[in-house]
Amino acid sequence: MKKVYLGVGHGGKDSGAVGYIVEKDVNLQMALACKEYLEANGVEVKISRTSDIDKELTQRINECNEYNPDVAVDIHNNAGGGDGFEVYHTLGGGTGKILAQNIEEEIKAIGQNSRGLKTKRGNNGDYFGFIRCIKCPSIITETVFVDNKADASQADELHEQKTFGQAIAKGILKTLGVNSENKPVTESKPVQVVENTYSYKDFVGDVQKSCGAKVDRIAGSETLSKTVTVSRYKNNRHAVVKPIQRYLNVLGYTEVGYVDGIAGEKFEKAVNRYQKEVLHYKKTDGEITKGNNMWKSLLKLI
Ligand SMILES: [Zn+2]
Numbered sequence: 001m002k003k004v005y006l007g008v009g010h011g012g013k014d015s016g017a018v019g020y021i022v023e024k025d026v027n028l029q030m031a032l033a034c035k036e037y038l039e040a041n042g043v044e045v046k047i048s049r050t051s052d053i054d055k056e057l058t059q060r061i062n063e064c065n066e067y068n069p070d071v072a073v074d075i076h077n078n079a080g081g082g083d084g085f086e087v088y089h090t091l092g093g094g095t096g097k098i099l100a101q102n103i104e105e106e107i108k109a110i111g112q113n114s115r116g117l118k119t120k121r122g123n124n125g126d127y128f129g130f131i132r133c134i135k136c137p138s139i140i141t142e143t144v145f146v147d148n149k150a151d152a153s154q155a156d157e158l159h160e161q162k163t164f165g166q167a168i169a170k171g172i173l174k175t176l177g178v179n180s181e182n183k184p185v186t187e188s189k190p191v192q193v194v195e196n197t198y199s200y201k202d203f204v205g206d207v208q209k210s211c212g213a214k215v216d217r218i219a220g221s222e223t224l225s226k227t228v229t230v231s232r233y234k235n236n237r238h239a240v241v242k243p244i245q246r247y248l249n250v251l252g253y254t255e256v257g258y259v260d261g262i263a264g265e266k267f268e269k270a271v272n273r274y275q276k277e278v279l280h281y282k283k284t285d286g287e288i289t290k291g292n293n294m295w296k297s298l299l300k301l302i
Pocket residue numbers: 009010016017023076077
C-alpha cells in the first residue's frame with residue numbers, strides 16, 4: 001500500500017498568513033479533503049493535524065520521517081500580494097519535481113493559474129526544512145494568495161477548498177501510479193472541525209479585533225460598546241461571525257455548523273437555542289444584538 005504524509009501548514013496560535021481568508025483554516029480543509037480522496041483510492045495517509053492545534057514544522061518533519069511515506073506534501077496558502085498557485089520542490093528535481101508538475105496540472109485543470117514550479121536555495125541546500133530534512137520526495141504547495149481578494153475568493157468557501165484538496169490528491173495519485181477514479185463517499189458532507197483549543201480569551205481577543213476594539217483579551221464595557229448586531233439578515237458576513245461560530249461550537253452549539261464566516265440558517269438555529277437555554281428567552285430572535293444580553297452573556301459580562 002502506498003503511503004502519503006500530509007503536512008498542514010500552521011495551526012493553533014500560528015494562524016499563518018491572514019488576509020481575506022485565514023491560512024491555517026484553509027490549509028486544514030484542503031488537507032482533509034486531500035486525505036479523504038487519497039484514502040478513497042486505497043492510499044494510506046498520515047496527516048499532521050485534523051483540528052486547529054499547534055504543530056510546528058520540526059514536529060511535522062520528524063513525524064513524517066518516522067512514518068516513512070512514499071511522498072510528502074506540506075499544504076499552505078500564500079501571501080505577499082501575488083496571484084495564483086505555486087509549488088516548491090527540491091533543487092535536485094527527481095520525483096519531487098514530477099509530483100510538483102502533476103499537482104500543478106490538476107490545479108490548472110480546475111481553473112487556477114500557476115506561477116510555476118519553484119526551488120529555493122539556502123545555506124545548506126534546499127531552503128525549506130520540509131524539503132531539505134524530509135527523506136522521501138517532498139514538496140510545498142501554495143494554493144492561493146490569501147491577501148489577494150480575487151485569488152482568495154476562489155478558496156473562501158468550503159466546497160472550493162475541497163476542490164483544491166482533491167486536485168492535490170489527484171496529482172499525488174498520478175505520481176504514485178494509483179488510479180484516481182474513486183470519489184470519497186462522504187464527499188458532499190462538510191467536515192466538522194471541533195476546535196477544543198479555542199478558549200474564552202481567544203474568543204474575546206477575536207471579537208475585539210474584528211470589531212475594532214482595543215485588543216487585550218479582557219472583555220469590558222469598551223468591548224461591549226464596539227460589538228455589532230449579527231444575524232442571518234444583519235452583518236451576516238462581518239468578520240466577527242467566524243469567532244462567534246467557533247465559540248458556539250466550543251460551547252456545544254454545534255448546530256452552528258462549519259466555521260465559514262457566514263451567518264445563515266444554522267447560525268440562527270444555534271443563537272435561538274442559546275437564547276432559550278442560557279438566557280431563558282420566551283421569544284428568541286436569532287440575533288446577537290449590539291450591546292444586548294446575548295453579547296453580554298458570550299463575553300461573560302452578566
Ligand atoms: Zn504557510
